[in-house]
Amino acid sequence: MLRRLHSFAGLVAALFLLSTAITGALLSLEPALQRAAAPVPARGALSVADVAAKVLLVYPGTEQIERLPSGAVVVYFTEDGQTAADLIDPFTGTRLGTYQQSAVFAWLKDLHRAFLWDDKGRAGAGIVALLLSVLCISGLFLLAARAGGWRQLFGPMRSAASGTVSPRLHAELARIAALGLLLSALTGCWMSALRFGLLTEAPELEADFPQSVAGTAAAPVGALPALQQTDLVDLHQLIFPSRTDLQDLYALRTHQGSGYVDQATGAWLSYADYGSGARLQTFIVELHTGEAYWWLGLVFGVAALTVPVLAVTGVQIWWQRRRAMPHLQGNSAADLADTIVLVGSETNSTWGFANALFEGLKAAGCRVHLAPMDQLANHYAKAERLLILTSTYGDGDVPASASQFLPKLQKLPPTLSLPFAVLGFGDRQFCSFCAFADRVTKALLQRQWPQLMATDYVDRQSAATFKHWGTALGKAIGRPLTLHYTPELPPSHTLMLVERQNYGEAVQTPTCVLRFKAAAPGSALPTFSAGDLVGILPPGGAAPRFYSLASANTDGVLEICVRQQENGLCSGFLYNLKLGETAAGFIQKNARFKPAAGKSPILLIGAGTGIGPLIGFIRANSAQRPMYLYWGGRLATADFLYQDELNSCLAEKRLTQLHTAFSRSATPAYVQDALQQDGAQIRALMQAGGQILICGGRRMASDVATTLNTLLAPLALDVEQLKKSGQYIEDSY
Numbered sequence: 001m002l003r004r005l006h007s008f009a010g011l012v013a014a015l016f017l018l019s020t021a022i023t024g025a026l027l028s029l030e031p032a033l034q035r036a037a038a039p040v041p042a043r044g045a046l047s048v049a050d051v052a053a054k055v056l057l058v059y060p061g062t063e064q065i066e067r068l069p070s071g072a073v074v075v076y077f078t079e080d081g082q083t084a085a086d087l088i089d090p091f092t093g094t095r096l097g098t099y100q101q102s103a104v105f106a107w108l109k110d111l112h113r114a115f116l117w118d119d120k121g122r123a124g125a126g127i128v129a130l131l132l133s134v135l136c137i138s139g140l141f142l143l144a145a146r147a148g149g150w151r152q153l154f155g156p157m158r159s160a161a162s163g164t165v166s167p168r169l170h171a172e173l174a175r176i177a178a179l180g181l182l183l184s185a186l187t188g189c190w191m192s193a194l195r196f197g198l199l200t201e202a203p204e205l206e207a208d209f210p211q212s213v214a215g216t217a218a219a220p221v222g223a224l225p226a227l228q229q230t231d232l233v234d235l236h237q238l239i240f241p242s243r244t245d246l247q248d249l250y251a252l253r254t255h256q257g258s259g260y261v262d263q264a265t266g267a268w269l270s271y272a273d274y275g276s277g278a279r280l281q282t283f284i285v286e287l288h289t290g291e292a293y294w295w296l297g298l299v300f301g302v303a304a305l306t307v308p309v310l311a312v313t314g315v316q317i318w319w320q321r322r323r324a325m326p327h328l329q330g331n332s333a334a335d336l337a338d339t340i341v342l343v344g345s346e347t348n349s350t351w352g353f354a355n356a357l358f359e360g361l362k363a364a365g366c367r368v369h370l371a372p373m374d375q376l377a378n379h380y381a382k383a384e385r386l387l388i389l390t391s392t393y394g395d396g397d398v399p400a401s402a403s404q405f406l407p408k409l410q411k412l413p414p415t416l417s418l419p420f421a422v423l424g425f426g427d428r429q430f431c432s433f434c435a436f437a438d439r440v441t442k443a444l445l446q447r448q449w450p451q452l453m454a455t456d457y458v459d460r461q462s463a464a465t466f467k468h469w470g471t472a473l474g475k476a477i478g479r480p481l482t483l484h485y486t487p488e489l490p491p492s493h494t495l496m497l498v499e500r501q502n503y504g505e506a507v508q509t510p511t512c513v514l515r516f517k518a519a520a521p522g523s524a525l526p527t528f529s530a531g532d533l534v535g536i537l538p539p540g541g542a543a544p545r546f547y548s549l550a551s552a553n554t555d556g557v558l559e560i561c562v563r564q565q566e567n568g569l570c571s572g573f574l575y576n577l578k579l580g581e582t583a584a585g586f587i588q589k590n591a592r593f594k595p596a597a598g599k600s601p602i603l604l605i606g607a608g609t610g611i612g613p614l615i616g617f618i619r620a621n622s623a624q625r626p627m628y629l630y631w632g633g634r635l636a637t638a639d640f641l642y643q644d645e646l647n648s649c650l651a652e653k654r655l656t657q658l659h660t661a662f663s664r665s666a667t668p669a670y671v672q673d674a675l676q677q678d679g680a681q682i683r684a685l686m687q688a689g690g691q692i693l694i695c696g697g698r699r700m701a702s703d704v705a706t707t708l709n710t711l712l713a714p715l716a717l718d719v720e721q722l723k724k725s726g727q728y729i730e731d732s733y
């Protein structure tokens with residue numbers, strides 16, 4: 001519902017919104033330009049009397065002095081029977097230039113406020129402001145859900161390696177601009193509501209015109225106490241009395257109130273405070289226009305500039321979502337199918353798997369109905385089984401195409417019951433791995449639907465796990481089933497091996513550090529940094545294997561650590577690659593696995609080839625922030641990867657401390673044992689706001705988590721909490 005509301009409001013508003021946003025961004029320049037054109041004295045620097053006295057010397061025909069909300073001072077005067085207005089320097093009273101409303105800004109204001117139309121245009125602008133408020137509020141709720149809670153909303157955003165550009169750009173820009181846009185939109189709504197009488201305007205109280213005045217000779221303006229006591233910063237407008245009429249008065253308007261000042265005695269003869277309602281009203285208008293705080297105006301302006309990008313990426317996301325459901329040949333109607341496949345997906349990658357399942361089941365002779373989980377029907381006449389493929393979002397949350405599934409399930413007639421199987425798609429780096437798939441399983445079991453096979457999980461879109469699940473499903477339904485899933489891959493680069501170091505043969509862990517350059521002469525490596533991933537396509541393999549990068553492209557090489565796996569197609573290919581030979585690879589950004597910005601200490605933990613990204617972070621630590629490495633291998637003389645370079649990094653203070661543990665040494669130890677020994681230091685690092693980055697096998701990561709939970713217990717901290725706050729990031733495989 002929230003998502004539909006967000007998309008609908010977005011589409012309707014898009015065009016008008018663009019006009020309003022762009023004109024708003026341009027208008028936000030006006031107060032800043034005005035302010036830049038004239039000196040603006042601080043509070044306490046000048047009184048109204050000081051300025052009026054100086055102005056009169058330069059402009060004997062002064063009729064009025066006005067301080068614009070931007071702080072610039074304008075004098076209105078008559079000269080040779082002509083009235084004119086000049087922008088002046090309040091310190092000297094001298095002329096800076098003619099003051100006139102810019103025709104361009106006036107036109108922009110009209111476009112912004114009323115689409116160059118009359119009151120109907122103004123009403124339209126009010127509706128646009130309302131739609132923008134709806135967009136901002138629904139968008140903030142969506143962002144919070146995606147981030148895993150309101151607290152995480154403005155922390156580092158989790159982004160899956162698979163996330164496409166539009167959703168990420170949309171979410172990141174929205175996070176930056178949402179509050180600014182919301183404030184602009186709400187103040188705009190409020191102004192429209194006032195204009196059309198939907199809200200009652202607070203009355204501005206006016207001072208009475210005094211009954212009697214001194215009527216004696218006028219005193220010099222610089223000596224009038226009421227004007228001396230009024231700071232220039234508080235001035236709104238000072239209207240001078242007629243030079244020839246001794247009964248006339250100074251009319252003084254400040255930000256707080258207005259009144260009349262005797263030109264002979266300089267005393268207030270009457271004064272009225274505007275009242276808090278009217279003052280608040282003025283403040284809101286000046287907040288919207290940026291006149292109250294020119295810098296805030298610029299912030300709103302920059303926020304408004306994101307609107308065109310948000311509109312384009314928003315439409316792209318909507319379009320991608322519409323297209324996500326593949327156009328299937330032979331998708332049976334729900335009532336005719338024997339197999340129902342329902343898909344829960346946020347960024348659409350699960351649909352690729354669903355398509356492969358659809359084709360595989362059809363080839364196995366099934367009549368298949370494939371649909372989003374939201375389209376769960378309350379009647380499937382011929383269905384024999386229900387298969388659910390679903391991803392997980394936020395912090396274990398429901399993905400977009402499944403938001404209605406659980407509520408709909410609760411309302412199904414109790415007579416409907418189908419044997420089911422659930423396959424979860426997720427990423428083990430998130431604490432709630434495939435949590436939504438588990439919720440769905442639990443809900444179906446609660447309704448006592450029979451389970452065809454236990455729920456299984458696909459980590460980071462592993463084609464191999466999916467294929468494996470397909471074979472097991474075939475057995476469960478009694479039909480041989482082969483699934484062919486070919487991921488859509490980005491264009492790859494040809495990489496040439498230029499350097500290699502071998503390790504570990506002696507301890508049965510053949511491992512190598514490989515360095516590649518772009519193969520084509522004169523061509524450059526793509527952009528990447530340590531911790532990103534390179535997908536390598538082994539000859540004869542359908543799916544890529546991903547390796548963490550140990551270098552940044554600015555290091556001039558693409559560096560990875562590879563351990564040769566038994567029967568490993570890709571690791572075997574890479575391990576046997578000779579200097580000068582090439583491999584095809586593409587970069588996949590892995591923004592979440594990076595040290596947080598700042599100076600807080602970083603605790604790097606790894607084992608085996610997990611050192612890859614960690615050495616990259618250490619190499620890049622030219623600022624010498626505290627970095628501690630705990631790493632485990634088998635035998636120092638056989639597989640101590642990067643030993644020399646780590647020692648150089650220690651000497652250069654890129655690395656603060658190095659702790660190793662070798663499982664086949666005379667005193668066998670694992671990396672968690674090294675951590676255990678340094679409990680006090682680790683607690684101190686975490687108290688200092690440290691961040692832990694772990695890379696290596698899943699078993700090692702799990703043992704390390706157990707050890708850290710014990711070590712951090714005295715601080716009432718645990719790994720789950722640290723993961724939530726972004727202080728514990730795991731890249732395990």
Ligand SMILES: Cc1cc2nc3c(=O)[nH]c(=O)nc-3n(C[C@H](O)[C@H](O)[C@H](O)COP(=O)(O)O)c2cc1C
Nearest residue numbers: 160345346347348349350391396426427430433434
């Ligand atoms: C912002 C964000 C949050 C995620 N949260 C989780 C999570 O809590 N648990 C999980 O297992 N996977 C999580 N993932 C990973 C996705 O579920 C995984 O990449 C999945 O394959 C995406 O499938 P889809 O493109 O069909 O939505 C998250 C991904 C993103 C971008």
